[in-house]
Amino acid sequence: MLADMKGSAENIEDATSQLTEQELAILRNKQPLTDAIVLRILDGTMNLAMNFFAMYSNIQELPSSDELPYTFIFRMALCAYIHALRWRVAGGAANALPERMRNDVLYVTYAAYALCFEGLLSNDGMANEIHDNARSLLELFTKYARKPAG
Numbered sequence: 001m002l003a004d005m006k007g008s009a010e011n012i013e014d015a016t017s018q019l020t021e022q023e024l025a026i027l028r029n030k031q032p033l034t035d036a037i038v039l040r041i042l043d044g045t046m047n048l049a050m051n052f053f054a055m056y057s058n059i060q061e062l063p064s065s066d067e068l069p070y071t072f073i074f075r076m077a078l079c080a081y082i083h084a085l086r087w088r089v090a091g092g093a094a095n096a097l098p099e100r101m102r103n104d105v106l107y108v109t110y111a112a113y114a115l116c117f118e119g120l121l122s123n124d125g126m127a128n129e130i131h132d133n134a135r136s137l138l139e140l141f142t143k144y145a146r147k148p149a150g
Helices: 008-015 021-028 035-055 072-089 098-114 125-142
Strands: none
Touching (some): 008 035, 008 072, 021 035, 021 072, 035 125, 072 125
16 A cells, blocks of 8 residues: 555645635635635546546446435545645645555545444544545535435
8 A cells, every 4th residue: 555655746736736726725724615616626526536436347337426426436536535635735745755645545535434424433633624524515515416216
């Protein structure tokens, strides 16, 4: 896993490249999100989710738009995108050690799993922040989506 962390800084930069400096400043200053920022987060999450789905050769067809937010892969992509934004807002991850990025991936995974359940039990500030932000955005993204059957 540690060897896979090479290139993390570039991946973070690429994933969040749609955001303007003005939008990053809004995030940095913890101001209310604009509709444009929310749409960029959704778009970035969708791009990551499609990449994650492509990694699984046993998936024959993609879930419908109504089912997508209820999949673990989408929730993982959402948490991963929020993690990438967190680093981008802080100035980037170019100087982050691979060990730090590996630990971050674990916290992102915990946050994604917690979105499938009642919440996250952790004392880690970053994990809780990712989970809380992801939960809020997921509620927004699913507000008008039909619940999947079953």
